[in-house]
Amino acid sequence: MSGSVWMDTISAIFNFIDKTFVIAEIEIRKLRHDYFELITRSIQPILWLLILGQVFNRTHAIPTGNLSYISYLAPGILAQSVLFVVIFFGIAIIWERDLGILHKFLVSPTPRAALVLGKALSAGVRGLSQAAIIYIISLLLGVQMNWHIPALAVMLAVVILGSGLFATFSLIVACIVKTRDRFMGIGQILTMPLFFASNALYPISIMPHWLQFFSHINPLTYEVDALRALMVSGAVSAYGVGTDVVILLFSMTLLVGIGAWMYPRVVI
Amino acid sequence: MTILNIDRLKRLFGTLAAVDDLTLSVDEGEVFGLLGPNGAGKTTLIKMLTTLLPPTSGNAEIAGYDILRHSGDVRRIIGYVPQMLSADGNLTGYENLIVFAKLYNIPRTERNNRVREALQLMELTDVADKTVRTYSGGMIRRLEIAQSMLHRPRLLFLDEPTVGLDPLARGAVWEYIELLRAEYGTTIFLTTHYMEEADTLCTRISIMHMGKAVVTGTPAELKESIGADGATLDQVFAHYAGADLTSENGRGYREVSRTRRTARRLG
Numbered sequence: 001m002s003g004s005v006w007m008d009t010i011s012a013i014f015n016f017i018d019k020t021f022v023i024a025e026i027e028i029r030k031l032r033h034d035y036f037e038l039i040t041r042s043i044q045p046i047l048w049l050l051i052l053g054q055v056f057n058r059t060h061a062i063p064t065g066n067l068s069y070i071s072y073l074a075p076g077i078l079a080q081s082v083l084f085v086v087i088f089f090g091i092a093i094i095w096e097r098d099l100g101i102l103h104k105f106l107v108s109p110t111p112r113a114a115l116v117l118g119k120a121l122s123a124g125v126r127g128l129s130q131a132a133i134i135y136i137i138s139l140l141l142g143v144q145m146n147w148h149i150p151a152l153a154v155m156l157a158v159v160i161l162g163s164g165l166f167a168t169f170s171l172i173v174a175c176i177v178k179t180r181d182r183f184m185g186i187g188q189i190l191t192m193p194l195f196f197a198s199n200a201l202y203p204i205s206i207m208p209h210w211l212q213f214f215s216h217i218n219p220l221t222y223e224v225d226a227l228r229a230l231m232v233s234g235a236v237s238a239y240g241v242g243t244d245v246v247i248l249l250f251s252m253t254l255l256v257g258i259g260a261w262m263y264p265r266v267v268i
Numbered sequence: 269m270t271i272l273n274i275d276r277l278k279r280l281f282g283t284l285a286a287v288d289d290l291t292l293s294v295d296e297g298e299v300f301g302l303l304g305p306n307g308a309g310k311t312t313l314i315k316m317l318t319t320l321l322p323p324t325s326g327n328a329e330i331a332g333y334d335i336l337r338h339s340g341d342v343r344r345i346i347g348y349v350p351q352m353l354s355a356d357g358n359l360t361g362y363e364n365l366i367v368f369a370k371l372y373n374i375p376r377t378e379r380n381n382r383v384r385e386a387l388q389l390m391e392l393t394d395v396a397d398k399t400v401r402t403y404s405g406g407m408i409r410r411l412e413i414a415q416s417m418l419h420r421p422r423l424l425f426l427d428e429p430t431v432g433l434d435p436l437a438r439g440a441v442w443e444y445i446e447l448l449r450a451e452y453g454t455t456i457f458l459t460t461h462y463m464e465e466a467d468t469l470c471t472r473i474s475i476m477h478m479g480k481a482v483v484t485g486t487p488a489e490l491k492e493s494i495g496a497d498g499a500t501l502d503q504v505f506a507h508y509a510g511a512d513l514t515s516e517n518g519r520g521y522r523e524v525s526r527t528r529r530t531a532r533r534l535g
Contacts, residue, residue, distance in 0.1 A: 022367060026356070033359070099354065100354035107320060108371045267315075
Protein backbone atom coordinates (compact mmCIF):
# COMPACT_ATOMS: atom_id res chain seq x y z
CA MET A 1 0.00 0.00 0.00
CA SER A 2 2.79 2.42 0.87
CA GLY A 3 4.15 1.61 -2.59
CA SER A 4 1.15 3.18 -4.27
CA VAL A 5 1.42 6.26 -2.04
CA TRP A 6 5.01 6.61 -3.24
CA MET A 7 3.90 6.20 -6.84
CA ASP A 8 1.24 8.84 -6.37
CA THR A 9 3.73 11.27 -4.86
CA ILE A 10 6.23 10.70 -7.63
CA SER A 11 3.64 11.12 -10.38
CA ALA A 12 2.37 14.28 -8.65
CA ILE A 13 5.91 15.70 -8.67
CA PHE A 14 6.37 14.84 -12.34
CA ASN A 15 3.00 16.36 -13.14
CA PHE A 16 4.00 19.51 -11.26
CA ILE A 17 7.28 19.86 -13.16
CA ASP A 18 5.60 19.08 -16.48
CA LYS A 19 2.87 21.70 -15.95
CA THR A 20 5.38 24.31 -14.79
CA PHE A 21 7.17 23.95 -18.11
CA VAL A 22 3.93 24.15 -20.11
CA ILE A 23 3.09 27.47 -18.42
CA ALA A 24 6.61 28.75 -19.10
CA GLU A 25 6.33 27.52 -22.70
CA ILE A 26 3.21 29.65 -23.23
CA GLU A 27 5.05 32.81 -22.17
CA ILE A 28 8.06 31.96 -24.31
CA ARG A 29 5.86 31.36 -27.35
CA LYS A 30 4.32 34.79 -26.77
CA LEU A 31 7.76 36.41 -26.60
CA ARG A 32 8.65 34.74 -29.87
CA HIS A 33 5.67 36.38 -31.55
CA ASP A 34 6.49 39.77 -30.11
CA TYR A 35 10.10 40.41 -29.20
CA PHE A 36 9.91 44.19 -29.64
CA GLU A 37 9.64 44.42 -25.88
CA LEU A 38 12.95 42.64 -25.41
CA ILE A 39 14.67 45.22 -27.58
CA THR A 40 13.23 48.29 -25.88
CA ARG A 41 14.01 46.80 -22.49
CA SER A 42 17.70 46.76 -23.31
CA ILE A 43 18.00 50.53 -23.65
CA GLN A 44 17.77 51.47 -19.99
CA PRO A 45 20.70 49.36 -18.73
CA ILE A 46 22.81 50.66 -21.60
CA LEU A 47 22.18 54.21 -20.36
CA TRP A 48 23.00 53.36 -16.75
CA LEU A 49 26.30 51.78 -17.68
CA LEU A 50 27.25 54.28 -20.34
CA ILE A 51 26.42 57.42 -18.39
CA LEU A 52 26.44 56.74 -14.65
CA GLY A 53 29.18 54.12 -15.03
CA GLN A 54 31.44 56.31 -17.13
CA VAL A 55 31.06 59.37 -14.89
CA PHE A 56 31.77 57.62 -11.61
CA ASN A 57 34.54 55.64 -13.22
CA ARG A 58 36.46 58.93 -13.63
CA THR A 59 35.91 60.34 -10.14
CA HIS A 60 36.76 57.27 -8.03
CA ALA A 61 34.27 58.67 -5.50
CA ILE A 62 32.96 55.30 -4.38
CA PRO A 63 35.30 52.85 -2.62
CA THR A 64 35.15 49.70 -4.71
CA GLY A 65 38.43 48.12 -3.61
CA ASN A 66 40.58 46.75 -6.39
CA LEU A 67 37.78 46.99 -8.97
CA SER A 68 37.15 49.88 -11.31
CA TYR A 69 33.72 51.44 -10.70
CA ILE A 70 32.40 50.26 -14.04
CA SER A 71 33.37 46.68 -13.15
CA TYR A 72 31.73 47.09 -9.78
CA LEU A 73 28.59 48.55 -11.34
CA ALA A 74 28.03 46.12 -14.23
CA PRO A 75 26.67 43.19 -12.12
CA GLY A 76 24.57 45.67 -10.13
CA ILE A 77 23.00 46.97 -13.34
CA LEU A 78 22.39 43.42 -14.52
CA ALA A 79 20.43 42.70 -11.34
CA GLN A 80 18.69 46.06 -11.52
CA SER A 81 17.61 45.78 -15.14
CA VAL A 82 16.20 42.33 -14.48
CA LEU A 83 14.37 43.71 -11.45
CA PHE A 84 12.91 46.58 -13.46
CA VAL A 85 11.67 44.21 -16.16
CA VAL A 86 10.04 41.65 -13.89
CA ILE A 87 8.65 43.94 -11.19
CA PHE A 88 5.87 44.94 -13.58
CA PHE A 89 5.06 41.31 -14.30
CA GLY A 90 1.96 41.68 -12.12
CA ILE A 91 0.43 44.01 -14.71
CA ALA A 92 0.28 41.09 -17.12
CA ILE A 93 -1.48 39.03 -14.46
CA ILE A 94 -4.09 41.74 -13.93
CA TRP A 95 -4.50 42.11 -17.68
CA GLU A 96 -5.04 38.36 -18.08
CA ARG A 97 -7.50 38.44 -15.21
CA ASP A 98 -9.43 41.30 -16.80
CA LEU A 99 -9.57 39.45 -20.10
CA GLY A 100 -10.63 36.10 -18.63
CA ILE A 101 -7.54 34.14 -19.66
CA LEU A 102 -6.64 33.52 -16.05
CA HIS A 103 -10.05 32.04 -15.26
CA LYS A 104 -9.53 29.33 -17.80
CA PHE A 105 -6.17 28.35 -16.37
CA LEU A 106 -7.62 28.22 -12.86
CA VAL A 107 -10.47 25.99 -14.02
CA SER A 108 -7.99 23.53 -15.55
CA PRO A 109 -6.56 20.78 -13.33
CA THR A 110 -3.13 22.49 -13.26
CA PRO A 111 -1.56 22.70 -9.78
CA ARG A 112 -1.68 26.30 -8.52
CA ALA A 113 1.99 26.33 -7.61
CA ALA A 114 2.84 25.21 -11.18
CA LEU A 115 0.87 28.16 -12.56
CA VAL A 116 2.94 30.51 -10.41
CA LEU A 117 6.32 28.84 -10.84
CA GLY A 118 5.80 28.54 -14.60
CA LYS A 119 5.21 32.28 -14.83
CA ALA A 120 8.30 32.88 -12.69
CA LEU A 121 10.39 30.68 -14.94
CA SER A 122 9.23 32.55 -18.02
CA ALA A 123 10.30 35.79 -16.33
CA GLY A 124 13.72 34.15 -16.12
CA VAL A 125 13.83 34.03 -19.91
CA ARG A 126 13.38 37.80 -20.05
CA GLY A 127 16.13 38.06 -17.46
CA LEU A 128 18.47 36.03 -19.64
CA SER A 129 18.01 38.35 -22.59
CA GLN A 130 19.01 41.25 -20.32
CA ALA A 131 22.08 39.31 -19.20
CA ALA A 132 23.17 38.80 -22.80
CA ILE A 133 22.93 42.51 -23.56
CA ILE A 134 24.71 43.59 -20.39
CA TYR A 135 27.54 41.13 -20.98
CA ILE A 136 28.10 42.61 -24.43
CA ILE A 137 28.08 46.22 -23.23
CA SER A 138 30.28 45.44 -20.24
CA LEU A 139 32.80 43.83 -22.51
CA LEU A 140 32.82 46.89 -24.76
CA LEU A 141 33.26 49.19 -21.75
CA GLY A 142 36.34 47.31 -20.61
CA VAL A 143 34.95 45.40 -17.63
CA GLN A 144 37.25 42.55 -16.61
CA MET A 145 34.88 39.71 -17.44
CA ASN A 146 35.00 36.27 -15.89
CA TRP A 147 34.58 33.83 -18.79
CA HIS A 148 34.93 30.58 -16.84
CA ILE A 149 32.24 28.20 -17.97
CA PRO A 150 31.14 27.11 -14.47
CA ALA A 151 30.88 30.76 -13.39
CA LEU A 152 28.80 31.55 -16.49
CA ALA A 153 26.49 28.61 -15.82
CA VAL A 154 25.91 29.64 -12.19
CA MET A 155 25.44 33.27 -13.31
CA LEU A 156 22.61 32.17 -15.65
CA ALA A 157 21.00 30.23 -12.81
CA VAL A 158 21.23 33.25 -10.49
CA VAL A 159 19.68 35.52 -13.14
CA ILE A 160 16.78 33.09 -13.62
CA LEU A 161 16.36 32.81 -9.85
CA GLY A 162 16.47 36.58 -9.35
CA SER A 163 13.97 37.20 -12.16
CA GLY A 164 11.62 34.51 -10.90
CA LEU A 165 11.81 35.76 -7.36
CA PHE A 166 10.86 39.35 -8.10
CA ALA A 167 8.29 38.28 -10.72
CA THR A 168 6.58 36.17 -8.07
CA PHE A 169 6.75 39.09 -5.66
CA SER A 170 5.09 41.21 -8.33
CA LEU A 171 2.42 38.55 -8.85
CA ILE A 172 1.62 38.62 -5.13
CA VAL A 173 1.32 42.41 -5.19
CA ALA A 174 -1.02 42.10 -8.20
CA CYS A 175 -3.20 39.66 -6.26
CA ILE A 176 -3.47 42.23 -3.48
CA VAL A 177 -4.07 45.47 -5.41
CA LYS A 178 -6.09 43.86 -8.26
CA THR A 179 -6.23 46.88 -10.59
CA ARG A 180 -3.68 48.13 -13.10
CA ASP A 181 -3.74 51.75 -11.99
CA ARG A 182 -3.01 50.90 -8.39
CA PHE A 183 -0.35 48.46 -9.47
CA MET A 184 1.49 51.06 -11.56
CA GLY A 185 1.73 53.30 -8.51
CA ILE A 186 2.89 50.52 -6.22
CA GLY A 187 5.38 49.22 -8.77
CA GLN A 188 7.07 52.62 -8.91
CA ILE A 189 7.17 52.80 -5.13
CA LEU A 190 8.72 49.34 -4.82
CA THR A 191 11.49 49.39 -7.39
CA MET A 192 13.52 52.34 -6.24
CA PRO A 193 13.91 51.31 -2.56
CA LEU A 194 14.77 47.76 -3.61
CA PHE A 195 17.42 49.15 -5.93
CA PHE A 196 18.91 51.81 -3.68
CA ALA A 197 18.80 49.71 -0.51
CA SER A 198 21.15 47.16 -2.02
CA ASN A 199 24.78 46.81 -2.99
CA ALA A 200 24.02 47.40 -6.69
CA LEU A 201 25.43 50.94 -6.92
CA TYR A 202 27.70 51.20 -3.86
CA PRO A 203 29.02 48.95 -1.07
CA ILE A 204 26.77 48.47 1.94
CA SER A 205 29.62 49.54 4.22
CA ILE A 206 29.26 53.20 3.20
CA MET A 207 25.52 53.27 4.01
CA PRO A 208 24.02 54.68 7.22
CA HIS A 209 23.14 51.94 9.69
CA TRP A 210 19.40 51.97 9.21
CA LEU A 211 19.85 51.51 5.46
CA GLN A 212 22.37 48.72 6.02
CA PHE A 213 19.65 46.84 7.87
CA PHE A 214 17.26 47.05 4.91
CA SER A 215 20.01 46.08 2.50
CA HIS A 216 20.66 42.92 4.47
CA ILE A 217 17.05 41.74 4.24
CA ASN A 218 16.80 42.69 0.56
CA PRO A 219 17.16 39.62 -1.71
CA LEU A 220 18.56 41.90 -4.43
CA THR A 221 21.71 42.34 -2.31
CA TYR A 222 22.42 38.60 -2.41
CA GLU A 223 21.65 38.43 -6.11
CA VAL A 224 24.11 41.27 -6.82
CA ASP A 225 26.70 39.76 -4.49
CA ALA A 226 26.60 36.45 -6.36
CA LEU A 227 26.55 38.08 -9.80
CA ARG A 228 29.53 40.26 -8.95
CA ALA A 229 31.70 37.30 -8.04
CA LEU A 230 30.48 35.33 -11.06
CA MET A 231 30.66 38.07 -13.69
CA VAL A 232 33.74 40.12 -12.86
CA SER A 233 37.18 38.63 -12.76
CA GLY A 234 38.92 39.53 -9.47
CA ALA A 235 35.71 40.35 -7.61
CA VAL A 236 35.05 38.58 -4.30
CA SER A 237 31.65 37.68 -2.90
CA ALA A 238 30.94 39.15 0.54
CA TYR A 239 28.67 36.32 1.71
CA GLY A 240 29.79 33.43 -0.52
CA VAL A 241 27.99 32.49 -3.75
CA GLY A 242 26.65 29.33 -2.08
CA THR A 243 25.02 31.33 0.71
CA ASP A 244 23.60 33.80 -1.80
CA VAL A 245 22.02 31.02 -3.85
CA VAL A 246 20.56 29.34 -0.77
CA ILE A 247 19.02 32.64 0.38
CA LEU A 248 17.58 33.29 -3.09
CA LEU A 249 16.19 29.75 -3.33
CA PHE A 250 14.63 30.04 0.10
CA SER A 251 12.99 33.41 -0.71
CA MET A 252 11.77 32.04 -4.02
CA THR A 253 10.17 28.96 -2.42
CA LEU A 254 8.48 31.11 0.19
CA LEU A 255 7.13 33.53 -2.41
CA VAL A 256 5.87 30.76 -4.73
CA GLY A 257 4.07 29.24 -1.75
CA ILE A 258 2.39 32.54 -0.91
CA GLY A 259 1.68 33.18 -4.60
CA ALA A 260 0.05 29.78 -5.09
CA TRP A 261 -2.19 30.50 -2.12
CA MET A 262 -3.15 33.99 -3.34
CA TYR A 263 -3.38 33.38 -7.09
CA PRO A 264 -6.87 31.82 -7.19
CA ARG A 265 -8.18 34.77 -5.15
CA VAL A 266 -7.37 37.26 -7.90
CA VAL A 267 -10.50 36.25 -9.87
CA ILE A 268 -12.88 36.64 -6.94
CA MET B 269 -29.00 10.52 -14.97
CA THR B 270 -28.25 13.69 -13.04
CA ILE B 271 -24.89 15.25 -13.82
CA LEU B 272 -25.22 18.46 -11.87
CA ASN B 273 -26.92 18.72 -8.53
CA ILE B 274 -27.04 22.08 -6.77
CA ASP B 275 -28.30 22.08 -3.21
CA ARG B 276 -29.19 25.35 -1.44
CA LEU B 277 -26.07 27.04 -2.79
CA LYS B 278 -25.43 30.51 -1.43
CA ARG B 279 -22.82 33.20 -1.93
CA LEU B 280 -22.75 36.45 -0.03
CA PHE B 281 -20.76 39.54 -1.02
CA GLY B 282 -20.90 41.59 2.15
CA THR B 283 -24.59 41.50 2.95
CA LEU B 284 -25.71 41.04 -0.65
CA ALA B 285 -26.68 37.46 -1.54
CA ALA B 286 -25.53 37.16 -5.16
CA VAL B 287 -26.74 33.56 -5.17
CA ASP B 288 -29.38 32.84 -2.57
CA ASP B 289 -30.13 29.23 -1.50
CA LEU B 290 -30.34 28.07 -5.08
CA THR B 291 -31.40 24.48 -5.75
CA LEU B 292 -31.31 23.02 -9.23
CA SER B 293 -30.42 19.82 -11.06
CA VAL B 294 -29.38 19.11 -14.64
CA ASP B 295 -29.56 15.75 -16.43
CA GLU B 296 -26.88 14.31 -18.64
CA GLY B 297 -27.25 15.35 -22.29
CA GLU B 298 -29.29 18.47 -21.62
CA VAL B 299 -28.63 21.97 -22.89
CA PHE B 300 -29.59 23.87 -19.81
CA GLY B 301 -30.08 27.63 -20.00
CA LEU B 302 -29.86 30.03 -17.12
CA LEU B 303 -31.66 33.25 -17.96
CA GLY B 304 -31.65 36.39 -15.97
CA PRO B 305 -31.08 40.15 -16.02
CA ASN B 306 -27.68 41.65 -15.23
CA GLY B 307 -26.81 41.15 -11.59
CA ALA B 308 -29.16 38.18 -11.16
CA GLY B 309 -26.21 36.07 -10.00
CA LYS B 310 -25.62 33.95 -13.11
CA THR B 311 -21.88 34.53 -13.32
CA THR B 312 -21.43 34.09 -9.56
CA LEU B 313 -23.21 30.73 -9.81
CA ILE B 314 -21.00 29.61 -12.70
CA LYS B 315 -17.87 30.71 -10.85
CA MET B 316 -18.85 28.55 -7.89
CA LEU B 317 -19.67 25.54 -10.07
CA THR B 318 -16.34 25.84 -11.91
CA THR B 319 -14.43 25.94 -8.58
CA LEU B 320 -13.29 29.56 -9.02
CA LEU B 321 -15.29 30.88 -6.09
CA PRO B 322 -16.01 29.09 -2.81
CA PRO B 323 -19.68 29.15 -1.78
CA THR B 324 -20.73 30.73 1.51
CA SER B 325 -23.00 27.79 2.26
CA GLY B 326 -24.76 24.87 0.57
CA ASN B 327 -23.08 22.59 -1.91
CA ALA B 328 -23.09 21.23 -5.44
CA GLU B 329 -22.02 17.98 -7.03
CA ILE B 330 -20.86 17.40 -10.58
CA ALA B 331 -21.00 13.74 -11.66
CA GLY B 332 -20.96 12.87 -7.98
CA TYR B 333 -17.93 15.04 -7.12
CA ASP B 334 -18.37 17.75 -4.53
CA ILE B 335 -17.21 21.13 -5.93
CA LEU B 336 -15.37 21.96 -2.70
CA ARG B 337 -13.98 18.66 -1.45
CA HIS B 338 -13.19 17.16 -4.86
CA SER B 339 -12.37 20.31 -6.78
CA GLY B 340 -9.48 18.55 -8.56
CA ASP B 341 -11.81 15.86 -9.96
CA VAL B 342 -14.39 18.48 -10.90
CA ARG B 343 -11.77 20.42 -12.87
CA ARG B 344 -10.86 17.32 -14.86
CA ILE B 345 -14.41 16.67 -16.08
CA ILE B 346 -15.70 20.16 -16.79
CA GLY B 347 -15.02 22.66 -19.54
CA TYR B 348 -15.48 26.39 -19.19
CA VAL B 349 -15.76 29.31 -21.57
CA PRO B 350 -15.75 32.53 -19.54
CA GLN B 351 -17.96 35.43 -20.48
CA MET B 352 -14.85 37.50 -21.08
CA LEU B 353 -12.38 37.06 -23.87
CA SER B 354 -10.17 34.16 -22.87
CA ALA B 355 -8.08 33.09 -25.86
CA ASP B 356 -4.60 34.55 -25.85
CA GLY B 357 -4.25 37.14 -28.61
CA ASN B 358 -0.47 36.82 -28.73
CA LEU B 359 -0.58 33.13 -29.60
CA THR B 360 -1.80 31.45 -32.77
CA GLY B 361 -5.03 29.47 -32.75
CA TYR B 362 -3.03 26.26 -32.92
CA GLU B 363 -0.83 27.30 -29.98
CA ASN B 364 -3.84 28.26 -27.88
CA LEU B 365 -5.13 24.74 -28.36
CA ILE B 366 -1.92 22.75 -28.02
CA VAL B 367 -0.99 24.28 -24.66
CA PHE B 368 -4.40 23.45 -23.24
CA ALA B 369 -4.11 19.92 -24.61
CA LYS B 370 -0.93 19.66 -22.56
CA LEU B 371 -2.47 21.15 -19.43
CA TYR B 372 -5.34 18.66 -19.66
CA ASN B 373 -2.98 15.67 -19.86
CA ILE B 374 -3.98 14.58 -23.33
CA PRO B 375 -1.40 11.93 -24.28
CA ARG B 376 1.42 13.16 -26.49
CA THR B 377 0.51 10.78 -29.33
CA GLU B 378 -3.05 11.99 -29.43
CA ARG B 379 -2.52 15.73 -28.86
CA ASN B 380 -1.98 16.77 -32.44
CA ASN B 381 -4.96 14.81 -33.70
CA ARG B 382 -7.25 16.30 -31.08
CA VAL B 383 -6.12 19.81 -31.93
CA ARG B 384 -6.52 19.27 -35.69
CA GLU B 385 -9.93 17.73 -35.16
CA ALA B 386 -11.04 20.64 -32.97
CA LEU B 387 -9.80 23.16 -35.54
CA GLN B 388 -11.66 21.35 -38.27
CA LEU B 389 -14.89 21.04 -36.31
CA MET B 390 -14.87 24.77 -35.52
CA GLU B 391 -13.74 25.56 -39.08
CA LEU B 392 -10.57 27.30 -38.04
CA THR B 393 -8.05 25.15 -39.88
CA ASP B 394 -7.22 27.87 -42.42
CA VAL B 395 -6.34 30.42 -39.74
CA ALA B 396 -4.71 28.01 -37.28
CA ASP B 397 -1.27 29.56 -37.69
CA LYS B 398 -2.36 33.20 -37.47
CA THR B 399 -2.17 35.01 -34.14
CA VAL B 400 -5.56 35.27 -32.49
CA ARG B 401 -5.43 39.07 -32.40
CA THR B 402 -6.22 38.95 -36.12
CA TYR B 403 -9.39 36.87 -35.58
CA SER B 404 -12.95 38.17 -35.68
CA GLY B 405 -15.16 37.97 -32.59
CA GLY B 406 -17.01 34.92 -33.82
CA MET B 407 -13.76 33.11 -34.67
CA ILE B 408 -12.39 33.82 -31.18
CA ARG B 409 -15.52 32.39 -29.58
CA ARG B 410 -15.25 29.25 -31.70
CA LEU B 411 -11.60 28.88 -30.74
CA GLU B 412 -12.50 29.24 -27.07
CA ILE B 413 -15.18 26.58 -27.40
CA ALA B 414 -12.67 24.32 -29.16
CA GLN B 415 -10.21 24.93 -26.31
CA SER B 416 -12.73 23.97 -23.67
CA MET B 417 -13.69 20.76 -25.50
CA LEU B 418 -10.23 19.26 -26.05
CA HIS B 419 -10.42 16.99 -23.01
CA ARG B 420 -14.00 15.95 -23.81
CA PRO B 421 -15.61 17.38 -20.69
CA ARG B 422 -18.82 15.77 -19.49
CA LEU B 423 -20.23 19.15 -18.56
CA LEU B 424 -19.45 22.36 -20.44
CA PHE B 425 -20.12 25.78 -18.92
CA LEU B 426 -20.69 28.64 -21.34
CA ASP B 427 -21.06 32.04 -19.70
CA GLU B 428 -22.96 34.28 -22.13
CA PRO B 429 -21.38 32.62 -25.17
CA THR B 430 -22.75 35.08 -27.72
CA VAL B 431 -22.44 38.38 -25.86
CA GLY B 432 -21.20 41.10 -28.20
CA LEU B 433 -21.51 39.01 -31.37
CA ASP B 434 -23.43 40.14 -34.43
CA PRO B 435 -26.54 38.09 -35.35
CA LEU B 436 -24.69 36.11 -38.01
CA ALA B 437 -21.83 35.08 -35.71
CA ARG B 438 -24.38 34.35 -32.99
CA GLY B 439 -26.25 31.95 -35.25
CA ALA B 440 -22.98 30.23 -36.10
CA VAL B 441 -22.08 29.75 -32.44
CA TRP B 442 -25.51 28.19 -31.86
CA GLU B 443 -24.85 25.72 -34.65
CA TYR B 444 -21.50 24.77 -33.17
CA ILE B 445 -23.03 24.23 -29.74
CA GLU B 446 -25.61 21.90 -31.30
CA LEU B 447 -22.80 20.14 -33.12
CA LEU B 448 -20.92 19.48 -29.87
CA ARG B 449 -23.94 17.91 -28.33
CA ALA B 450 -24.57 15.73 -31.33
CA GLU B 451 -20.92 14.72 -31.72
CA TYR B 452 -19.83 14.14 -28.12
CA GLY B 453 -23.02 14.05 -26.06
CA THR B 454 -21.69 16.86 -23.89
CA THR B 455 -24.07 18.31 -21.35
CA ILE B 456 -24.16 22.08 -21.72
CA PHE B 457 -24.92 24.64 -19.05
CA LEU B 458 -25.13 28.15 -20.44
CA THR B 459 -26.14 31.56 -19.26
CA THR B 460 -27.66 34.18 -21.51
CA HIS B 461 -29.93 37.14 -21.49
CA TYR B 462 -31.12 36.59 -25.03
CA MET B 463 -34.56 34.94 -25.00
CA GLU B 464 -34.15 33.84 -28.58
CA GLU B 465 -30.97 32.00 -27.70
CA ALA B 466 -32.60 30.13 -24.84
CA ASP B 467 -35.60 29.27 -27.00
CA THR B 468 -33.50 27.92 -29.87
CA LEU B 469 -30.88 26.01 -27.94
CA CYS B 470 -32.13 24.89 -24.58
CA THR B 471 -33.96 21.76 -23.57
CA ARG B 472 -34.72 23.34 -20.20
CA ILE B 473 -34.50 26.86 -18.84
CA SER B 474 -34.31 28.36 -15.41
CA ILE B 475 -35.03 32.03 -14.86
CA MET B 476 -32.82 33.55 -12.24
CA HIS B 477 -33.73 36.68 -10.34
CA MET B 478 -32.09 38.25 -7.29
CA GLY B 479 -29.98 35.16 -6.67
CA LYS B 480 -32.82 32.65 -6.87
CA ALA B 481 -34.07 30.29 -9.57
CA VAL B 482 -37.65 31.55 -9.70
CA VAL B 483 -38.92 29.07 -12.28
CA THR B 484 -37.54 26.07 -14.16
CA GLY B 485 -38.92 24.11 -17.10
CA THR B 486 -38.87 23.50 -20.85
CA PRO B 487 -39.44 26.61 -22.97
CA ALA B 488 -42.94 25.33 -23.77
CA GLU B 489 -43.78 24.73 -20.12
CA LEU B 490 -42.64 28.20 -19.15
CA LYS B 491 -44.71 29.84 -21.88
CA GLU B 492 -47.74 27.85 -20.73
CA SER B 493 -47.14 28.68 -17.08
CA ILE B 494 -47.96 32.37 -17.41
CA GLY B 495 -51.33 31.52 -18.88
CA ALA B 496 -51.23 33.98 -21.77
CA ASP B 497 -52.07 32.48 -25.15
CA GLY B 498 -49.10 32.32 -27.54
CA ALA B 499 -46.78 33.84 -24.95
CA THR B 500 -43.20 34.54 -25.97
CA LEU B 501 -40.21 33.87 -23.77
CA ASP B 502 -39.79 37.63 -23.49
CA GLN B 503 -43.14 37.79 -21.77
CA VAL B 504 -42.20 34.86 -19.56
CA PHE B 505 -39.01 36.64 -18.62
CA ALA B 506 -40.78 39.89 -17.81
CA HIS B 507 -43.35 37.97 -15.79
CA TYR B 508 -40.82 36.21 -13.57
CA ALA B 509 -37.88 38.57 -13.46
CA GLY B 510 -40.07 41.65 -13.47
CA ALA B 511 -39.56 44.76 -15.52
CA ASP B 512 -37.85 45.82 -12.36
CA LEU B 513 -34.98 48.13 -13.21
CA THR B 514 -33.68 48.20 -9.64
CA SER B 515 -32.52 44.62 -10.16
CA GLU B 516 -29.48 46.16 -11.83
CA ASN B 517 -28.28 46.79 -8.29
CA GLY B 518 -25.09 45.16 -7.13
CA ARG B 519 -23.45 45.15 -10.50
CA GLY B 520 -20.44 47.39 -10.11
CA TYR B 521 -18.97 49.86 -12.53
CA ARG B 522 -15.96 47.61 -12.97
CA GLU B 523 -18.09 44.64 -13.91
CA VAL B 524 -19.99 46.67 -16.47
CA SER B 525 -16.85 48.15 -17.94
CA ARG B 526 -15.45 44.64 -18.27
CA THR B 527 -18.49 43.38 -20.14
CA ARG B 528 -18.50 46.36 -22.44
CA ARG B 529 -14.82 45.95 -23.14
CA THR B 530 -15.34 42.28 -23.92
CA ALA B 531 -18.21 43.14 -26.18
CA ARG B 532 -16.09 45.70 -27.98
CA ARG B 533 -13.15 43.38 -28.45
CA LEU B 534 -15.35 40.57 -29.64
CA GLY B 535 -17.31 42.79 -31.97
